[in-house]
Each structure stands twice: as structure tokens, then as C-alpha cells.
Amino acid sequence: MLTGGAQGRHNDGTVRASTVDHMTTTIAKGSPAPxxxxxxxxxxxxxxxxxxxxxxxxxxxxxxxxxLTENLPYSFRITVADNASTDATLAIATGLAAELPEVTVVHLPEKGRGRALRRVWSESDSPVLAYMDVDLSTDLAALLPLIAPLISGHSDVAIGTRLARGARVVRGPKREFISRCYNLILRGALAARFSDAQCGFKAIRKDVADRLLPLVEDTGWFFDTELLVLAQQAGLRIHEVPVDWVDDPDSRVDIVATAIADLKGVARLAKGLASGSLKISGMGRDPLPGFPPKLASQAVRFAAVGIASTVAYLALYTWLRGGIGAQAANLVALLVTAIANTAANRRFTFGVRGREGATRHHLQGLVAFVLGLALTSGSLAVLHAMTAPPRLVELGVLVLANLIATVLRFLLLRHWVFRARNA
Structure with missing residues (x-):
């Protein structure tokens, strides 16, 4: 149903084939016209x-x-995309469309933020498309800086970021921790070069959206991340705007369900990168230097194993922490997950099958465990020497220490434990 009237950072890469394996899509070279x-x-x-x-x-x-009326020197439209609301939302939106000529309403019979954005952006005739959350957590003063580089032809996609220098954010430590961990996972698993995937404040040129939207599979909260990863793989410019952002205390987002769905999406894209279904067929702009194909594939598989290991480590540590103390819980959790991590990387990352050499590989893998233990235990010791930290801060320090240990573990596994396999 449609009612109402109308009135810095850059990334490079390639476009992915979504519905057909190894299908290729080319985005034309050169800068877009203003x-x-x-x-x-x-x-x-x-x-x-x-x-x-x-x-x-x-x-x-x-x-x-x-x-928009007071500050935007261009014509605009506001489209309220109703995702199968069961309350009076649709009636209120229809009333707004009758009251304000620049407001329109689109009703979808199914839920899903990604589904709503795909529908409206695909059907819109405006050359610049944007979206923002209804709670307006982001200061609207950032809207003009968000769309200006798209209008000028300087950039293809623009995002608000709460994690870049210059951003001012008011939110609880739980959401801050989850947001930073998620974006670190994206950097490790998908080589993401944008800083904040999930800020509900983004814009895209219509010509770029028409090429990318058919390739995006997700219809929910992971839609943003997948779109940005594809834009980066396409060699398109992603402009970042630090924003002032105040958390909505009445947010009804299910954090656990959203996190699980996002991790599934990350795993799907990581699998696509590793299998080669994310293929380079053309560049939107000059590409950034990449990794050798084998190293890239191993890095993606290692990152996927690392994500699962980190989640298991944190769960086991939290379970043991209250009974045996921080240091002992860290030792047990790290030892168990390190053994499982070496076994998983042996098979999936480096393609080693059978029992031959397994004992030697696990003994060598224990060296990586010792390094990880030294980093995490040392970090805990320093933290507790300085203060009596909240449990969330303690977990955050452990995650950062584990990230450093993960990089060292990858280098050790690739260049020492499984060196013969790589040769």
C-alpha cells in the first residue's frame, strides 16, 4: 500500500554473486556524476x-x-515503512501522510528492517536514499554531512559511526561492549574496513543501490552489514560521519536474538569469501591491495573458528568464574578451547586429515596456548591490581587480550605448526 505525496574513509574490492554460485556482477569504473x-x-x-x-x-x-524543511536546501520525501505492525502504527502513519505532503507510507505484510529498506529503496525515484531509526537516537545535524558526498559524486555509500574519533555517544556499557566486539569480529572475519556496521543512520546513491540490493540476502538486522561488505567488495567508496548518538532506553531490540542472527550472517559471508563465491568481476574504483588467495581463504576460515572459540571461551569462563576465581577460570577455559581450536583449524583451516602428526600438532598448539595464557592472565593481573573491575569490563579486557593472542596463534599455526602443509 502506498499513500501520500512527494515533495574520511574509503573502501575497495568486488561484487558478490548471491543467488547463483560464481555468478559475477560488474560495477562500472570511475567516479559517479554529481x-x-x-x-x-x-x-x-x-x-x-x-x-x-x-x-x-x-x-x-x-x-x-x-x-529537513528548515535545514535541507533540497527537496525531500519521508517514507514510513510499516513492517506488519499490529497496533495503531499504520493508522498514525497514514494520518501523517495526509497532514504532511512530503510524507508517504509503505505497508509490508512481513517484518524485517532489511525487507523494508529493500522494498522502498528499490521502488524510490530519488537519486539519494537514506534511512534512520524511528527513535532518532542520532543527532539530525549529521544528516547533511551524510548525504553531501553522495550528491557531489565523491562517495557511493555513507554511514554514521559511533566508534570513530569525533563521535559523542551516550549509552550503557553493555551495548558499548557488544557493539565494539561485533565490529572487531567483522574486521577479523570479513576484513571490514568500515568502523560501525549497525548504526541506524545510513545513505546510498540510487544507482549504487540498484546494483547492490539484488545481491543482499538478509531481510533483518544483518542487512546493513551485508550491504556494506558488498559495497566494500565492489570497490565503492564508503564515507563515514562521526555522529552524536544517545541510546534509547526504551529500545525493544532482542539483543541476544539479533547477535545470533548477525553471527550467522557473518559465517555465511565468511563461507562465501572462503569458497570463492564472492568473486571479483569489476571494480567500482581502484582496488586496495589484497591478500594472496590462499592466505585470504585461510584467514577467513581461521577467523570463523576463532569466533566460535571466543564465544565458547567467554561462556566457559563466566560459568567457572564464580566457583574457582578469575585466574583459574581463565586457565581452564583457555586450555579447553585452545585444544578444540587447534583441532578445528587443523582440519578446516589448513586441510589436515587423519591422525598422522596430530599429537605433534597439538603439542605445538600448546605453545600458542601458553602465549594466550600469558596475555590473558597478565591482563587480568594488571586490571585487578589497578581496580576492582565490573564483570563486563573484565570480559572486555579478556576479549582484547584474546584478539592479540589470536593473531599470534594464526602466525604460529601457519608458519610453524602447519608450515609443511602451506609449502
Whole structure:
């Protein structure tokens, strides 16, 4: 249903084949042309995906409309994308469309933020497309800096970032910890070069969206990450804008379910990179130097194993921590996961099958365990010597120490334990 009227960092790479294995897609070389702001078509289409937001929708849309009217020197449209709401959200959105000529409503019978964005962006006639969360956690003053490089032709995608220098963020330590860990996982598993995948404040050129959207499989919260990974693989420029962001204390996002879905998405993309289904067929711009194919494949597989090992380590550490203390829990959790990690990398990362050499590989893998133990135990000792830290801070320090140990473990496994296999 459609109602209402209309009124720095860069990344490079290739485009992926989504629905057909090894299918290739080419994005034309060269910089995009600047967008003509004099066109009668609304230059900017801002999508606000909503699900059961009857309490906040009216105030948020009116505030966004007022800001755009007063500060944006271009024509615009606000599209409320209703994701199968069961309350009065759709009725309120329809009323807003009747009240404000620049507001339109799209109703979808199924839930999913990614599904809503794909639908609206695919059908929009505006040359610049954006979206933001209905709670308007991001300061709207960042909107013009977000879309300016897209209008000028300087960049292809723009994102708000809460993790770059210059951003000012107000949120609890739990969400801060989860956000930083997630983006570290993206850097390790998918070689992501953007800093904040999940900030609900993004924009994209329509011509770029038309090429990328058919390749994005996810219809939920992982949609953003997958779109950015594909843009990076396509060699497109991703512009980052540090934002002022205040956490919504009334957020109803299921953090656990979202985290699990995101990790599944990361694993799917990592598998695509490792298997070669993310193929280079053309460059949007000049590519950045890459890894040798074998090293890239091993790094992706190692990162996937590392993610699973880290989650298992943190779960085991948390379970043991209350009974035997921090240092003992760290020793046991690290030893158990290190043995499992070596076995998994032996088979999946470096392709070693059978029992021959298994004992030697595990003994050599224990050297990596000792290094990891030294880093994590040392970090814990220093932390506890300085203060009596909250459990969340303690886990954060352990994750960072484990990340350093993971890099050392990969180098040891590749260049020492399984050196003959690589040769």
C-alpha cells in the first residue's frame, strides 16, 4: 500500500554473486556524476522503518520533517515503512501522510528492517536514499554531512559511526561492549574496513543501490552489514560521519536474538569469501591491495573458528568464574578451547586429515596456548591490581587480550605448526 505525496574513509574490492554460485556482477569504473539538485523529483528519500511504534512515530516524523524543511536546501520525501505492525502504527502513519505532503507510507505484510529498506529503496525515484531509526537516537545535524558526498559524486555509500574519533555517544556499557566486539569480529572475519556496521543512520546513491540490493540476502538486522561488505567488495567508496548518538532506553531490540542472527550472517559471508563465491568481476574504483588467495581463504576460515572459540571461551569462563576465581577460570577455559581450536583449524583451516602428526600438532598448539595464557592472565593481573573491575569490563579486557593472542596463534599455526602443509 502506498499513500501520500512527494515533495574520511574509503573502501575497495568486488561484487558478490548471491543467488547463483560464481555468478559475477560488474560495477562500472570511475567516479559517479554529481546529482542535479534542481530536478523535480525529491532529491532525498529518507526511510523510517517501524514496527509497533504508535507511541513515538508521530513526534519523531514531525521532528524529522521540521528539521529537513528548515535545514535541507533540497527537496525531500519521508517514507514510513510499516513492517506488519499490529497496533495503531499504520493508522498514525497514514494520518501523517495526509497532514504532511512530503510524507508517504509503505505497508509490508512481513517484518524485517532489511525487507523494508529493500522494498522502498528499490521502488524510490530519488537519486539519494537514506534511512534512520524511528527513535532518532542520532543527532539530525549529521544528516547533511551524510548525504553531501553522495550528491557531489565523491562517495557511493555513507554511514554514521559511533566508534570513530569525533563521535559523542551516550549509552550503557553493555551495548558499548557488544557493539565494539561485533565490529572487531567483522574486521577479523570479513576484513571490514568500515568502523560501525549497525548504526541506524545510513545513505546510498540510487544507482549504487540498484546494483547492490539484488545481491543482499538478509531481510533483518544483518542487512546493513551485508550491504556494506558488498559495497566494500565492489570497490565503492564508503564515507563515514562521526555522529552524536544517545541510546534509547526504551529500545525493544532482542539483543541476544539479533547477535545470533548477525553471527550467522557473518559465517555465511565468511563461507562465501572462503569458497570463492564472492568473486571479483569489476571494480567500482581502484582496488586496495589484497591478500594472496590462499592466505585470504585461510584467514577467513581461521577467523570463523576463532569466533566460535571466543564465544565458547567467554561462556566457559563466566560459568567457572564464580566457583574457582578469575585466574583459574581463565586457565581452564583457555586450555579447553585452545585444544578444540587447534583441532578445528587443523582440519578446516589448513586441510589436515587423519591422525598422522596430530599429537605433534597439538603439542605445538600448546605453545600458542601458553602465549594466550600469558596475555590473558597478565591482563587480568594488571586490571585487578589497578581496580576492582565490573564483570563486563573484565570480559572486555579478556576479549582484547584474546584478539592479540589470536593473531599470534594464526602466525604460529601457519608458519610453524602447519608450515609443511602451506609449502
Amino acid at each position: 546529482i542535479d539538485p534542481r530536478s523535480r523529483t525529491p532529491l532525498l528519500d529518507v526511510v523510517v522503518p517501524v514496527y509497533n511504534e504508535e507511541a513515538d512515530l508521530g513526534a519523531c516524523v514531525r521532528r524529522l520533517h521540521a528539521h
